[in-house]
Amino acid sequence: MARVQLVGVGKHFGQTAAVTALTLDVAEGEFLTILGGSGCGKSTTLHLIAGLESPSSGHILFDHDDVTALSPRERNVAVVFQSYALYPHKTVAENLAFPLRMSRIAAADVRARVREMARLLRIEELLERKPRQLSGGQQQRVALGRALIRRPRVFLLDEPLSNMDARLRVALRQELKALHQTVRTTLVYVTHDQEEAMVLSDRIAVMHAGNILQCAPPRDIYARPASRAVAELLGNPPINILDAEVNKTSVMLPGGQAVPVPATHAAWLTRLPQRFQLGVRPEHLSLTAASGCARARVRHVEHLGKETHVLLEAESYALTVRTDADHVVQPGETAWWGWDWSHLLCFDSQSGARLLT
């Protein structure tokens, strides 16, 4: 396993820049997820680490060795693709053996390692089948096997679960995590699914438009996002953002409603700019019987069984509130809502950067 470093790595295709001045440091044996929407550059980053693309600028290092000019084979990386890319004309055994054959390993060794990998991944009965005869989960295991059989220094996965249905995804997710605990290879995982990122990773690197916005453990990213963009990327339902103003002793919501600032947060009055953006997650809002921050009309109620999402609408803003399933409100009613001051986030209106600590 190796430590992977990207230093000032940039890549452009023609006129478009896919990634710009990336700096990333993946520790040995770490499970790092690159999280972002489509087009953010996460697959490109993965291809750059793998050696499938050459960077237009910058360097890539494995354990202090500059591998920027090396081919994927020379770097000894392994990749699992979104489509698995199993060789359709080869059997499972031949798929597993292929990378070893290309490395000119003796046939007897190849057979032994294929058997060993098949046992590890519990696909022994499938060895003589062709990929089209396998289920999605089985294909994934073969793809993992083909990647791991080379004992790579770095293990790269490109959205391997996105083609699965929900239940299978959860099961395979757990298998992946368990595999990583066993094998302990440096693993870089790419996904757009924030739940996967939260559950699987040691650290998450949030990407947007070719840049890494923040790289930190999941809980830090969730509780202390570096910017509004990062905050909006994690959390379901997404974080509520309000344009707010500081006014003498209170915070002004859009539409004029003033919410007095408690003593614990007196620093807000002095340190925040006049206008800023307030972020509050649905689980940190609550519907109160009376006298919360303000009143709003209940627009919409979603009962999810384990919880209820209530969409509140006031004249100048809307909020999504997460409450327990037992809390019953009807659309059309007016309700008081309140927030938890200790979990509020403040962002700069212009740059979106998080303010205060």
Next chain:
Amino acid sequence: MRQRQNNDHPVLFVLPALGLMLVVAVYPLITTFWLSLRDEFPIFHLSCFVGLSHYVTLWNDPRFWQSLANTAYFTAVSVSAEVALGLGVALLLHQVFPARGLIRGLVLMPWFIPTVVAARLWEWIYHPHFGVLNALLLQGGLITTGLNWLGQPTLALHAAVVADVWKTMPFAVLLILAGLQTVPGDLYRAARVDGATAAQTFWHITLPWLVPAVGITVLFRTLDALRVFDVVYVLTGGGPANTTETLSIYTYRLSFQTLEFGYGAALAVVTFIIILVVSLFLQFLLRRVSATT
């Protein structure tokens, strides 16, 4: 997306094909251009530069204009017939009926028969004395004496058109059928829900959808018809009285019968340019039409 690595050397992959093309296509074409500017008589080892005089001669050559007219007429009639018939047959083959694959194969038959064989087939059918066409028409009382299909000036060109249409219609059927099979079933269902008749469905849904397929068919078939040689040469040799002489046949006769290589080359170049212009024009049309539908 195309990928590149340092040890790929993609040029090596393409080199053999490019090399071959340069030798067998580009070089001869350039040579033809060069030949057209010379008087070349290999038999007598004569060769001298004459500039554009061949082209001037060509412009004033009535036989050239005749062959151009023949070719244009042949192309127009042939392509229209092929596309119309091809459309009809494709619609038929699109229906569901038993042994569809086999029948489709049988309909493809004429296309696979060597052109020369097809020409001979039709020559036999057209035979003024022993041909089955005259026999059938006589039996049916439609004519009183056998017609000389290949020997009479107006008849000959049309006889050649029929033979050509017979041979190439399957190609049109194939392309249009492929286009038909891409029509999404949902469109037809929506039309049915909206209460459209079969005729309306055909006119408003099927036909517009087929524009690209028909367009491509017209493009390919037009280029092929402009270049036609085999079927006409074997059927009529260019006669009677040069009424079926196409551009290609005239060029061939110049180069290999009267051995006027230089003049023949000039005609070949003109033919090439005509085809190039028509090809570009049709492609432009096709793009415009595809963009609007």
Next chain:
Amino acid sequence: MNRPRVTQFFSKRRDRVIRYVGARLLVSVGLLFTLAFCLFPVLWQVITALKPASDLATVPPFFPTQPTLDHFHTVFTQRPFARILFNSTAVAILTTCVCLLAGTPAAFAFAKLRVPGQRGLLTGILAVSMFPPIAIVGSLFLLIRFLRLRDTWWALILADTTFTLPLTIWVLTSFFRDVPDDLLRAARVDGCTARQALWHVFLPVVTPGLTTAALLTFVFAWNEFLFALTFTATDASRTVPVEIALFPGVHEMPWGEIAAAATVVSLPLLILVVVAQRRFVSGLTAGAVKG
């Protein structure tokens, strides 16, 4: 109309049935005519081939009074027809080999790798297939004479390549494009160079494309006439189309023999068509509809 609803219901249904039956009838009649149009000339040729010479001079009778294989016999004994068939087969097979050998790597590179000047090259190669053959036959003739290849198989193979190589590249590029890009990436990660990826991974996957390209090339080379007419002189390299076109006949055409020769030549192709028609169809339309 104040008919009871039951009869109204039945007459509506009857209309539908009539319309359905009418449509089916139309389709059947249409198919019958189409098949008749397409097959009649071929069948007539076969019938002619089987007619004794006496029957040929007059029509009716339409069918042979006494079917005979005399014409077939004459075709193979009077002229070295077997040799000519052999020439055609050899030229067709060798042309196919040349096209596949040169065309496959080129198509792979165009589809999956970055070739400098790619678009121009591809357009140029395809443009060649739109040449009128007549534009190059004269120069090719001089070139072949200069290389002393006149009256050899290689003259024809070279000439046929002009048109079959672009066709091969076109078909194969389409097939290669359809293979997912990730397969090439997986092969690279597993240690393949581009060449190894082509050999170990891509070739087995595009086998249908190779077959289609091979079939199309074979048929083109087999049927090719103009180049064969120009470049062959003796039976050493003469191919079937030339033989059929120039069938020797001094005073009258030996129509029986011509029919027999035509039948012999068409037969393998006919079988090929019926057996492999799906391949041809998919190959031709894949290139055309996408391109």
